[in-house]
Amino acid sequence: MKACLQLQRRFAYVGHAMAVVLKKRYGVKDFCGYVELTPSLEFLKSQKEIKYSDFLLESELRNGYKTEKLDRDYIQFLGKEYGLPNLWPYIEIDRTVRYGLYLRDYPHNTPPFTHEEMMRMLQSSAKKIIAFLDKEKPDFMLFAVINDFTNMLLYHIAKKKNIKTFFIQTARIRGKYSVTEKYGTLSFVENVFNQLQEKKFFLQEKRLEAETFLKKWREHPTTHSPVDAPSARPLSRKKQFNFLLPNKIINTVYWIAKNTIDYFRYKDRDYCKNPFYFLIDRARRKIRILVGFEVFYDEFDAKDDFAFYPLQYEPEMAVSLFAPFYTDQLWLAKQIARSLPIGYKFYIKEHPAMFGYRPRNFYRELKKIPNVKLIKPTITSFELIERAKIIITLTNTSAWEAVLLKKPAITFGNAFFNILPMVKNCKAIADLPYMVKEQLENFNYDEEALLNLLAAIFQESADLDLVQIWDIEGGSNMEKKKEAVAPFVDFLASKLNLMQI
Numbered sequence: 001m002k003a004c005l006q007l008q009r010r011f012a013y014v015g016h017a018m019a020v021v022l023k024k025r026y027g028v029k030d031f032c033g034y035v036e037l038t039p040s041l042e043f044l045k046s047q048k049e050i051k052y053s054d055f056l057l058e059s060e061l062r063n064g065y066k067t068e069k070l071d072r073d074y075i076q077f078l079g080k081e082y083g084l085p086n087l088w089p090y091i092e093i094d095r096t097v098r099y100g101l102y103l104r105d106y107p108h109n110t111p112p113f114t115h116e117e118m119m120r121m122l123q124s125s126a127k128k129i130i131a132f133l134d135k136e137k138p139d140f141m142l143f144a145v146i147n148d149f150t151n152m153l154l155y156h157i158a159k160k161k162n163i164k165t166f167f168i169q170t171a172r173i174r175g176k177y178s179v180t181e182k183y184g185t186l187s188f189v190e191n192v193f194n195q196l197q198e199k200k201f202f203l204q205e206k207r208l209e210a211e212t213f214l215k216k217w218r219e220h221p222t223t224h225s226p227v228d229a230p231s232a233r234p235l236s237r238k239k240q241f242n243f244l245l246p247n248k249i250i251n252t253v254y255w256i257a258k259n260t261i262d263y264f265r266y267k268d269r270d271y272c273k274n275p276f277y278f279l280i281d282r283a284r285r286k287i288r289i290l291v292g293f294e295v296f297y298d299e300f301d302a303k304d305d306f307a308f309y310p311l312q313y314e315p316e317m318a319v320s321l322f323a324p325f326y327t328d329q330l331w332l333a334k335q336i337a338r339s340l341p342i343g344y345k346f347y348i349k350e351h352p353a354m355f356g357y358r359p360r361n362f363y364r365e366l367k368k369i370p371n372v373k374l375i376k377p378t379i380t381s382f383e384l385i386e387r388a389k390i391i392i393t394l395t396n397t398s399a400w401e402a403v404l405l406k407k408p409a410i411t412f413g414n415a416f417f418n419i420l421p422m423v424k425n426c427k428a429i430a431d432l433p434y435m436v437k438e439q440l441e442n443f444n445y446d447e448e449a450l451l452n453l454l455a456a457i458f459q460e461s462a463d464l465d466l467v468q469i470w471d472i473e474g475g476s477n478m479e480k481k482k483e484a485v486a487p488f489v490d491f492l493a494s495k496l497n498l499m500q501i
Contacts, residue, residue: 001496002030002053004138004158006151010474011144012040014466017481018142019050021489026498032136034058034154043475056132061150064124065117075119078126082156090149091118092324095315097149103273105281106314106357125150129157140164140496144470146183147317155183166492168466169416172400173213173454176461179492184322184414188495192456193419203455210454217404221382223397240289252282289356296363298373300384306345306373307436308388309336310381310398313351323394323413330365332412336392337369339433341440347384350377390439399423403450408439420453422446462491 003022005015012035022028031050035041036058044052079087095101097118099109113121129150141163146152159165166179169186180187195201242248260275311329312319319327326332337346348366350358355377366372375384381398385391391402395413402409403417410424410432411417418425422445424435469484493500 001028001140001498002032002136002138003028004133004136004141004163005031005033006141006143006145006154007033007035007040007044008144008151009036009040011470012037012044013475013478014470014481014485015142015144016044016047016050017469017478018485018489018492020482021486022493022498023050025486025489025500026493027501028498032056032132032138034151054132054136056129056154058148058150061125061128062121064128065120068120068124070116070120071123074123074127078122082126082153082160084156087122089324090122090152093146093152093320094148095320097121099315101315104277105285106354107359107362108281122149122153126153126157129154133158133161133163138163140166142179142492143167143183145317146321164496166495170466171416171457171461172397173457173461175463175465176457177464177466177488178457178461179495185419186416186457186460188460189416189453189456190419192459193453196452196456197449203459206455206458207451209458210451213454213458214404214451221401221405223380223382223401243286285356288360291360293360293363296360296367296374297376300347300373300375300379300387301345302387304345304347304373305341305343305389306347306387307336307340307390307392308347308349308381308384308398309333309392310349310396311351311354312394312396313353314357318395318413322415326394326412329394330362332394333366333372334369335429335432337371339436340371341436342371344371344389345373346371347373347375347388349375349379349381349384352377390436392436406445406447408443410435410439417453420446420449422449462488464488 003019005019007015015033019028019031023031030053032053032055033044034056035044038057038059041055041057044050044055075087084090091098096103097113098111100112101108103112111118138158141154141158143151143155143165146155146167155165155167165181167181167183169178169180169183170176171178171186171189178186178189180189192203196203243252256275256278259273259278263272263275312323314327314329333346333348340346346369363374366374382401385398385402385405385407388402388407390408390410391399392410393399393412395411395415399409399411399415400417403420403423408422408424410426412426415423415425417423422443424439426432426435464487465484469481473481
């Protein structure tokens, strides 16, 4: 059996640890990989544990357009074979190609490439991906993220070639992660959930685990995401000047130096942040924070009947991949506001990790909506969820937490909990006022369905502290990574019908 792993940025170290466990426990010896960064490629080539047969390097895929002559017949072929239903979703998901982000900080939205260059990028990359898969012939592929046109092409071309594709997704319960054969859902969880709903079998042990979890969680609700934890929220006014401390200045100088070295070292300047823009964007964000946003904030009023909408982090896969037609959150807020009963307030809270990124004009426009109240990001979402009459989100965990608290919820994007009968998923904006009315006046909470979904999650997931070993630790402590990923690899192996050696 041959595995192809998406070794994206610092996930390269986690993915490699998974490869080592697959080899040692299950005898999988053949590996190839899609690699995003040159330093990751250097690490993978220098290590001795796994001999990868070949790599797709993202920069080579992206830069191929420079010498590629546009073939409109081939573009038409790609659209017919791999369109979703056309090729624009591949461009729209790519924050760099479509909006110039990563090269510049959010909210920059000017594409650095022309329409023809975008088509040449798709053409060149698709040719190389198809050739790579035809040569390597992997039996399965494992994806950690799908956030640009190259890895999205890789995913859909692989599926078209009937290669098993697994996408890692959080189950939003403690440290539980699952894999799915279709992003935006938890396919294995859904299968078990549907069978439990139809009473085809009963998972007694997992059901007890679900009941215990739900009881304890309701007694002491805890956020799934560390970005909404108290330590992650905006600093006090005094602490916002901490950047002037010597250690902070040294840290800033370090990152400026590192960014400058990388910019000139790897010569992939179409996709590296210019050091000048790095300084400009960082200064703008700091100035916004120092000026502050207090003038826009409203006080919570316990007498209000209100709907709660937590702004989503941007740019992020949860928006671009799972809610691609609702990426304009200012426009969406206006549609939600007009869909509420006229006596309701509309509470909106900024995502803690977005503090300082959005320009003041964004909040100024929000405050022009008559029924909007902008709530300080230092207030926890739980405080608002518990008091809200309804929670409306793109794919935010707040909607899942609302369900756990027996609250009505409406989503706009693909979220695994959309499968629950008491969650409404809005596909057409004209349906929204009617969905809101239905959820407020005829909400039918289904505890049995929720327990079945929780039992299915416990059955079809594994413990994995992915945030710690991916985002925080990066490339350090490989032995710890192998130990940490082992339960998840065992779970993945079960989906491939692999036996331990």
